[in-house]
Amino acid sequence: MKNTALTAVHEALGAKMVPFAGFNMPVQYEGVNIEHQTVRDNVGVFDVSHMGEFLISGPEAFNLVQKVSSNDASKLTVGRAQYAYLPNETGGIVDDMIVYKVKEDQYLLVVNASNIDKDWAHITNHNTMGADMRNLSDDYSLLAIQGPKAVEAMQSLTPVDLSAIKFYHFEVAEFAGIENVIISATGYTGSGGFEIYCKNSEVEQIWNKAFEAGTDFGIKPIGLAARDTLRLEMGYCLYGNDIDDTTSPYEAGLGWVTKFTKEFVNHEQLLEHKEKGVDRKLIAFEMDERAIPRGGYEIKDSNQQDLGIVTSGTMSPSMGIGIGMGYVPPIFATPGSKIHIQIRKKLVPATVIKLPFYKK
Numbered sequence: 001m002k003n004t005a006l007t008a009v010h011e012a013l014g015a016k017m018v019p020f021a022g023f024n025m026p027v028q029y030e031g032v033n034i035e036h037q038t039v040r041d042n043v044g045v046f047d048v049s050h051m052g053e054f055l056i057s058g059p060e061a062f063n064l065v066q067k068v069s070s071n072d073a074s075k076l077t078v079g080r081a082q083y084a085y086l087p088n089e090t091g092g093i094v095d096d097m098i099v100y101k102v103k104e105d106q107y108l109l110v111v112n113a114s115n116i117d118k119d120w121a122h123i124t125n126h127n128t129m130g131a132d133m134r135n136l137s138d139d140y141s142l143l144a145i146q147g148p149k150a151v152e153a154m155q156s157l158t159p160v161d162l163s164a165i166k167f168y169h170f171e172v173a174e175f176a177g178i179e180n181v182i183i184s185a186t187g188y189t190g191s192g193g194f195e196i197y198c199k200n201s202e203v204e205q206i207w208n209k210a211f212e213a214g215t216d217f218g219i220k221p222i223g224l225a226a227r228d229t230l231r232l233e234m235g236y237c238l239y240g241n242d243i244d245d246t247t248s249p250y251e252a253g254l255g256w257v258t259k260f261t262k263e264f265v266n267h268e269q270l271l272e273h274k275e276k277g278v279d280r281k282l283i284a285f286e287m288d289e290r291a292i293p294r295g296g297y298e299i300k301d302s303n304q305q306d307l308g309i310v311t312s313g314t315m316s317p318s319m320g321i322g323i324g325m326g327y328v329p330p331i332f333a334t335p336g337s338k339i340h341i342q343i344r345k346k347l348v349p350a351t352v353i354k355l356p357f358y359k360k
């Protein structure tokens with residue numbers, strides 16, 4: 001099991017450590033609900049250094065990114081990022097990712113920790129044009145500083161105007177005394193803030209200075225459990241739960257990042273999914289009674305006929321109600337539709353809603 005450069009720091013803070021995607025990671029410190037609310041109200045810091053980073057460079061970098069990414073990288077300018085996924089050859093999703101345009105001929109692909117080796121092999125296999133590829137995953141750390149007070153709390157650490165960094169934009173600048181740090185606004189919580197990419201040798205200094213700067217703003221370390229409840233309240237997909245190698249992006253509602261303005265891996269089959277439609281769709285639902293839907297629970301209709309499976313579910317810390325996502329036939333996917341969740345021996349009613357669950 002791998003450690004991040006901050007493992008000893010988390011242990012010293014009393015974090016509960018668990019194995020996650022091959023890494024020893026902090027799942028919580030004080031408790032999920034407290035940490036969740038810290039990010040919604042103030043500012044919290046996640047160590048997400050387990051994420052993977054691939055640097056694609058050279059004259060063929062753009063062509064490789066265009067080939068493997070579902071989105072259209074021609075829309076990117078230096079300092080901008082876009083959400084995308086890696087289509088596989090069978091109509092599913094290898095992984096979802098964020099593509100950063102660092103220079104005119106250089107892109108940073110940020111992928112999920114559990115898929116680093118799989119993604120690297122997939123992209124390498126399609127690199128027939130000879131783009132320069134470097135896997136930086138073991139050498140770089142990533143902090144997510146999230147919450148409505150993040151900008152104000154961290155402004156003293158950088159000459160960059162943090163409030164001017166728009167969503168899905170980034171700057172390469174000094175931060176906490178470290179040069180050439182990527183400061184990006186591509187958060188996964190729905191509460192604002194930004195991410196810091198730096199070398200492993202630099203991250204402890206940045207962590208310490210961030211906590212010094214955030215003292216008056218209620219800053220706290222946040223574990224992966226609260227990261228999951230925060231992303232679920234926004235309806236953001238989690239790879240391995242809500243999307244995987246067998247999921248069509250059109251089932252998962254990812255048509256908006258599927259651009260047929262260029263050719264990419266398996267674009268013909270995905271165009272067919274778009275034109276002919278799919279047999280199931282990812283929905284978001286709220287429980288009508290006090291109950292907690294969990295991943296793997298069955299979704300049924302009023303006649304107890306099987307509709308699908310819950311992919312993600314929790315008791316929303318912000319709203320105090322059970323929320324979840326799962327796949328059902330399209331006829332049940334319209335907001336307002338009534339479904340039922342099998343929770344042990346009870347069939348509990350729920351209502352399909354339009355995302356996000358949490359509205360500021």
